[in-house]
Amino acid sequence: MDYKDVISQMRIENSPIPTKRFKFSIPNAKEELQNALKAVGEAMGENLKWLPEYDKIAEWMTDNKGKGILMYGVVGRGKSIMLRYVIPMIFRAKLTRIVTIVDCANQKLNIDEITQRKIIALDDIGAEPSQRKDYGTDRNVVIEAITKAQDNTDTMIIATTNLSATELRERYGERIFDRIVYLCCRVPFNGKSMRK
DSSP: OHHHHHHHHHHTTTOOOOOOOOOOOOHHHHHHHHHHHHHHHHHTTSSOOTTTTHHHHHHHHHHTTEEEEEEEESSSSSSSHHHIHHHHHHHHHHHHHOOOOOOOOOOOOOOHTTOOOOOOEEEEOOSSSSSSTTTTTEEEEHHHHEEEHHHHHTTTTEEEEOOHHHHHHHHHHHHHHHHHHHEEEEEEEEOOOOOO
């Protein structure tokens, strides 16, 4: 039996089938990142500085290897600026893709709508309420978005957190932590806060 034929049959039946993860490569990624950061700084009326962490983001943008990105570490190092403004601008300009920005601390999120998106940017994982009830059902936007990305190879996660690996594991459990590690290139943000 030819299993390629079986996959074709499964596709016709709308059964889950294996597919490749979303891959991209942005030429001159570091230059694009620098230009987008400058544009964001000008729009904010600030002079945003290039930080060493951004080189790792440029590497990811040069070849994401089918992975999203998790920016983690200390506060005030530009993780949210990258997630909320810089990366979405580049995705729109260079990949014609829309990034759905999710403020994890927002208690009024429409989780069902968010999990329908292809590129989900979770800002400040760990800031969301530990329990949220929707019609008696416990829900968590982080857990549901990570699970969706695990199960659907056309979904990519971009995320920030101030939590350590140990804290992520404690908050979400081994299964979700393992999925985050699998789904995302991890970039540590260390050093002093840039906020004045």
